């Protein structure tokens with residue numbers, strides 16, 4: 139049995155809407171309640187959900203008749219969907235067997251109890267003993283994970299933990315797994331995947347895409363994702379978390395008469411002795427993403443080194459101290475900031491007093507400013523200073539930098555809690571925050587958050603962050619005043635797509651230069 143080569147992100151990337159809303163567990167529940175208030179019933183919703191789940195199984199398998207399916211059910215309504223799916227599969231001729239993690243007399247919700255009773259009344263096969271699970275899975279063509287859904291908290295425990303472990307072993311042995319709503323154990327809100335969380339080949343989710351199916355590592359557990367409609371009454375509240383589809387990520391059209399000023403004028407302040415490449419990559423990123431005019435300001439000793447990389451950028455030398463690091467007088471030597479739509483500062487800049495003075499000057503004077511790498515690191519002793527800025531500010535921390543600018547105790551901790559901390563920092567610093575990593579998130583000061591649906595390991599090589607900073611600079615230089623955060627989300631999308639493109643055919647072993655080369659093709663395809 140083979141799967142189409144689509145990842146979970148396809149549900150977003152291929153959407154016909156510009157923006158795909160992402161639901162958390164509370165929004166999903168509120169949608170259920172709205173449907174019931176509009177005259178639907180819990181059982182009606184569950185019938186629809188279970189029907190979608192059964193269809194997901196037969197689509198994955200390519201048949202229903204004779205298919206040996208084992209459905210693992212928990213005591214919540216996720217299990218209720220599983221009982222419904224068992225009946226629907228049997229109606230299509232499948233040999234369905236339910237394995238329950240709870241005893242036969244466990245109290246269930248009315249809807250789940252009714253779904254269970256209908257299965258039992260129809261003579262459906264069920265095991266109330268987990269001892270039956272391994273032999274049943276050994277004979278199964280497909281396994282269905284209806285153990286935990288949006289009501290899960292933490293790692294699967296007790297009998298449910300034993301069941302998820304058996305499911306993981308069965309999948310390793312070649313049995314495809316279809317998850318109901320979310321793979322059990324994966325956090326619907328934060329994409330956490332604690333030990334024992336189910337890994338699925340297909341996730342059939344209901345009413346809208348759950349946030350945790352796009353956030354990593356949850357996204358990697360979900361496999362392919364399909365969304366089942368719960369009916370016209372199911373209207374979850376509009377939230378602040380979304381993802382851009384390929385349509386929504388399309389670069390803004392240029393007018394026939396667009397000149398270089400209209401396309402955006404960008405200043406890149408970057409590079410040092412030994413890290414001149416970072417300045418070259420950032421300025422090239424800005425040019426590739428469509429900036430009309432790019433000036434690079436670098437320490438004078440590396441001026442020529444940077445200039446040879448990109449003849450279309452203007453290169454400006456800044457004074458250095460006796461150690462070759464930026465001197466505090468570099469502030470006076472910077473070009474007039476009034477001439478730039480956006481400034482990108484930080485890649486390879488170093489973090490001495492000169493660099494700190496330059497970055498502080500930019501915070502006070504730039505109309506739009508992207509702070510990356512050392513542009514962030516110079517604030518490690520006083521991150522609160524990031525709140526002091528005159529224009530629109532964009533911060534692009536990776537995991538460790540996120541911790542340094544106030545995201546939490548250490549890199550791992552800050553990243554693990556990014557779902558709360560990144561929007562919080564965006565508000566606190568009145569800045570658009572780009573938390574870089576698998577499934578990069580972009581948070582705006584007004585609470586809007588975008589999860590980047592695409593990406594992959596090719597983005598994890600040296601210099602790709604420098605390219606991104608430049609691309610963001612170009613995107614915000616050309617953005618309308620109220621559209622800076624969305625322009626950032628778009629640039630992150632382009633960069634991720636270029637990384638995927640650059641990694642194709644070379645096992646994702648792409649360099650930052652390969653990524654740069656892929657940017658124009660990605661933009662061309664999206665336009």
Ligand SMILES: NC(=O)C1=CN([C@@H]2O[C@H](COP(=O)(O)OP(=O)(O)OC[C@H]3O[C@@H](n4cnc5c(N)ncnc54)[C@H](OP(=O)(O)O)[C@@H]3O)[C@@H](O)[C@H]2O)[C@@H](O)CC1
Nearest residue numbers: 183187214215216286287288289290291292293294295319
């Ligand atoms: N409402 C509707 O009409 C619709 C709902 N729909 C479906 O309902 C699902 C949500 O259902 P739900 O809210 O009942 O939560 P669900 O995840 O099934 O179970 C929670 C139970 O698990 C337990 N538990 C929690 N964590 C655990 C752990 N780590 N390890 C072990 N056990 C753990 C927890 O028990 P506790 O630990 O609290 O005693 C609790 O009893 C949703 O995902 C969708 O599939 C669709 O049909 C559409 C219509």
Ligand SMILES: [K+]
Nearest residue numbers: 286318320322
């Ligand atoms: K599940």
